[in-house]
Amino acid sequence: xxxxxxxxxxxxxxxxxxxxxxxxxxxxxxxxxxxxxxxxxxxxxxxxxxxxxxxxxxxxxxxxxxxxxxxxxxxxxxxxxxxxxxxxxxxxxxxxxxxxxxxxxxxxxxxxxxxxxxxxxxxxxxxxxxxxx
Numbered sequence: 668x669x670x671x672x673x674x675x676x677x678x679x680x681x682x683x684x685x686x687x688x689x690x691x692x693x694x695x696x697x698x699x700x701x702x703x704x705x706x707x708x709x710x711x712x713x714x715x716x717x718x719x720x721x722x723x724x725x726x727x728x729x730x731x732x733x734x735x736x737x738x739x740x741x742x743x744x745x746x747x748x749x750x751x752x753x754x755x756x757x758x759x760x761x762x763x764x765x766x767x768x769x770x771x772x773x774x775x776x777x778x779x780x781x782x783x784x785x786x787x788x789x790x791x792x793x794x795x796x797x798x799x800x
Contacts, residue, residue, distance in 0.1 A: 673699040674785050676796040678775025679706035679717070682785035686727065689735070689742045692780065696746065703778065707752040710776040716754035718777045719747060720768075720784075723760025729787025731760040743780075763787075772796060 671685030672695050681703070683695065696703070707717035721743045726732045735743070740757070747753050758766070760781065768788060771777045772795055779788060789796055 671695070673778070675699070675702055675799060676772075677799050678772075679709065679777070680772055680775050680796060681706075681778040682788055682796070683778075683780055683782060684785040686782045688724075689739045689746075693746055700750075703750060706776055707750060711752045715774075715776055717750075717752055718754045718756050718771065719780060720756050720758055720771070720777065721780045722757045723763070723781050725760075725782040725784060725787060727783055727786070728790070729781065729783035729785065731763040732782070734759040734761065768792070769795065 672683075674682050674684050676682070679702075681699070683692070685695070687695065703717070710717045721735070722740065723734045724732045744755060747755050768779070769792055771779075772788070772792060779785075781787075
């Protein structure tokens with residue numbers, strides 16, 4: 668069981684479990700970098716990009732807490748530059764409750780980076796996220 672880290676689901680869908688700032692997220696990402704790199708390469712074979720949803724912090728339920736400041740946005744971009752075939756999708760999170768994340772889950776090749784996105788997405792879309800076989 669993952670107490671804090673990045674969790675992988677089917678279709679190369681990844682969520683964040685736990686709380687951290689951007690600097691604290693980087694070690695979580697490093698621990699799963701081999702899977703992210705593989706997912707991005709598989710996306711490329713299909714002429715797709717691996718998408719990274721970023722731009723805000725979530726509360727322990729994964730609901731919007733606060734948007735990233737300029738420094739956090741730049742740090743996120745710097746981290747992303749270490750990977751190939753990545754599309755950074757900025758969301759400030761203020762309208763998170765209105766966003767339909769289901770198409771992202773269905774298509775896969777996505778990392779939901781905000782704190783406790785795992786809790787938010789598993790609550791909002793029960794049974795939608797499935798562990799890889």
